[in-house]
Amino acid sequence: MSLKIYINGKLLDKNEARISVFDHGLLYGDGVFEGIRSYDGLIFKLTEHLIRLYESAKSIGLSIPISLPELTQAIIRTLKANQLKDAYIRLIVTRGVGDLGLDPAKCPNPTIIIIADKIALYPEEYYKNGLELITVSTRRNIQEAVSPQIKSLNYLNNILAKIEATNSGAMEAIMLNRDGYIVECSGVNIFVIKKEQILTPPCFLGALKGITRDTIIELARKEEMEVREEIMTRHDLFNSDESFLTGTAAEIIPVVKVDGRTIGNGKPGKITARLLKRFRELTKTEGVRY
Ligand code: PXG
Secondary structure, X not given: OOXXXXXXXXXXXXXXXXXXXXXXXXXHOOEEEEEEEEEOOEEOOHHHHHHHHHHHHHHOOOOXXXXXXXXXXXXXXXXXXXXXXXXXXEEEEEOOEOOOOXXXXXXXXXXXXXXEEEOOOOOHHHXXXXXXXXXXXXXOOOOOXXXXXXXXXXXXXXXXXXXXXXXXXXXXXXXXXXXXXEXXXXXXXXXXXXXXXXXXOOHHHOOOOOHHHHHHHHHHHHOOOEEEEOOOXXXXXXXXXXXXXXXXOOEEEEEEEEOOEEOOOOOOOHHHHHHHHHHHHHHHHOOEEO
């Protein structure tokens, strides 16, 4: 069975699912997106993802033509049409078709796309052995240009960071803000554990307010652990006891090396493992059923 893709209310075969070359999503990266996961028939943190999508859209002056409940139904329809229980859901809203020219007023109808596919899991060895990170020279977008809170279709900032990391043989890139403080990686948030305190960079420095990040903060506080948003430099990371990355697709991945410095004892830490366990328990019980 060929994958069915939702475009503006229609479910189309993967081979027939096409958008115009005049769509401003393509011409200018003018649009927004979300990446959502479902676990065994439960969509995890769906409302949180949708709220973030509507907020990204509002920020770029894009009015999503259907309501949040309607979009929820469209997602469920797409998941059911593809008989997917464990899925990665890619939601895209572009400015729509216009002519050659930046003016978004030329695009009366936004394009809504929902791709729901099997989730490509990260190799298990990352969770078991941890990842190596490298600091890259590409700085995170500055808020005065395009807010890092907008999940826009222009992800070049993050892609450039990812390319730098790959060229240096690392899986992920640490991105600093223009002042040299740690903010996040190319598509995941970062946490540092020092003396049993769980620390993560505050969003105002330039990190996306990740939904997995928020979930981990909540889980850790429920476990009576101390969690704080903290302004950190590479020095703080080098001298941490544990570190891990969070994101919808990645969940929680331990970090064992940063710029050649071993973190803790070079093995994934105990607190990281405990949080991953709690997180996986939560994904089994919480979510929108379909
Ligand atoms: N930082 C950035 C810059 C992101 O785009 C995260 C952190 C993690 O946030 P969540 O809410 O997922 O915990 C993201 C997340 C994709 C894709 O292909 C999605 C992201 C990043 C890279 C690729 O869908 N989003």
